[in-house]
Amino acid sequence: MTDTIETDVLVIGSGIAGCVAALTMAESGLDVILLSAGAQLDDGNTALAQGGIVYQGVDDTPEEMARDIFTAGWELNYPRAVRFLCRRGPEVLRSLFLEKLALPFAREGNGDFHLTREGGHGRARILHSADYTGRVIMDGLLDAIRSCSNIRVMTGMTAIDLLTTHHHSKALEIRYQITNQCVGAYVLENSTGEVRRFLADYTVLATGGIGQVYLNTTNSPASLGSGLAMAHRAGAVLRNLEYIQFHPTALFHRGPRRFLISEAVRGEGAKLINNRGHAFMTDYDPRADLAPRDIVTRAIVDEMLKTGEDFVYLDAAKYCDQDLAERFPTIYQKCLELGVDMTKQPIPVVPAAHYFCGGILVDLRGRTTIERLSAGGECTCTGVHGANRLASTSLLEGLLWGHAIGQDITARVKRCTQISRKLKASIPGWKLLGDRRNEDPVLISQDWATIKHTMWNYVGIKRTTPRLRRAFDDLRDLDKRLHSFYKETLISKSLVDLFHGCLTAYIITTAAMRNTQSKGCHFRVDA
Secondary structure, three states: OOOEEEEEEEEEOOOHHHHHHHHHHHOOOOOEEEEOOOOOOOOOOHHHOOOOEEOOOOOOOHHHHHHHHHHHOOOOOOHHHHHHHHHHHHHHHHHHHHHHOOOOOOEOOOOOEOOEOOOOOOOOOEEOOOOOHHHHHHHHHHHHHHOOOOEEEEOOEEEEEEEEHHHHOOOHHHHOOOOOEEEEEEEEEOOOOOEEEEEEEEEEEOOOOOHHHOOOEOOOOOOOOHHHHHHHHHOOOEEOOOOEEEEEEEEOOOOOOOOEOOHHHHHOOOEEEOOOOOEHHHHOOOOHHHOOHHHHHHHHHHHHHHHOOOOEEEEOOOOOOOOHHHHOHHHHHHHHHOOOOOOOOOEEEEEEEEEEOOEEEOOOOOEOOOEOEEEOHHHEEOOOOOOOOOOOHHHHHHHHHHHHHHHHHHHHHHHOOOOOHHHHHOOOOOOOOOOEOOOOHHHHHHHHHHHHHHHHHHOOOOEOHHHHHHHHHHHHHHHHHHHHHHHHEOOOHHHHHHHHHHHHHHHHHHHHHHOOOOEOOEOEOOO
């Protein structure tokens, strides 16, 4: 592999948004490189999605769906983005997933799609494939990508930094330009430790969420905020970073990632109960177990404090009238592995960091505030989710914005000049900062423990001013130490991940400190 690789479009991240964007552009004739930090393209969060993807219910309207999104988001949503999702989203889903890829979503006996309902939705409007919807979506996208000759797939590649004219160009006439342009990225090849310079006319960030900066999360190991950290360093505008959605029902067990118990289980009738068997959600909200996630999560925390238990229970056996093993095969099997038969006994559950409602600010075309840099999926803030995400809207958001990015960049390539040879030549290759082989796995593990515990305890489900100040001080000190360590140590994937994760935690904490209003996922006890 050469030190410099050029392409029309560099897509960093291979979940639903990255894959849809790559396919849309490649099918229009553009040369696309699709990067994944993992060993496989499906190592991110999309493949883990259980519940489903929002479509449209019987007699449903875009206005009714929008009302549910606004209610869940505490009216902090961007109206134009919500209307775009509700009106255009189902059309793109139908065209790509139902007609073109023919994804096998669940159907009724009469052949109609089986639509389910989740918390915060006024009606059933969610397509699903049992409880492994994300897996079905990723399988369909990967089949399409493999058959597309214009997409070069490169796995095991960790993006380090975005290349921008303001930060990296050595040509004075380019550095003095007002507009900051993204021209690619420095990327680490995990297997060799070599850093490559990827130069592209357009770059797309689709790196997913930030759950791994928390002690308990349902997210994949790759979800540590790398795209957020790189965009922040490049100078992109970020929004709503304090709004972290905690899923109410993750399976209580030991493991590196909490296993999600889909909200669809509650949508089918399951109820949350405490250790005395009391179905407690009616004590907190008239919508009971189908209240929005932030309300349910805080109710569980309060109930755990009352009872002194480390978890509550989700009782599907008593309250669901479906064949649970058939409707939720993945959940049923995972629970069995841990000694819980959900058809006969309640499931122990605990909240876990699940979805990032904020991120890199983008418009309806996926453009960021840096020229030639687009972004889609969970690493972005489109404004759709506001202060709290409505269940199952994220996959549709990733699909719609991935498609919009693909169309926008294709149109721009056709009418705009490519980045000049002079500009590309002004971007230097990777400069080795440190060559000491002093990376200590114990130190890295301890630093991650500090990040995760700090975020969980101080920037978690319930926040106070003293907790946030403590988190800010601790993470600022750790960030300073890592900068020094980074400059003298031979680069590696574990070091890049730690650097990105720490910076992500720090800027989230800073945003949480600035927002003194308690709303949605940002719940301040002392507000």
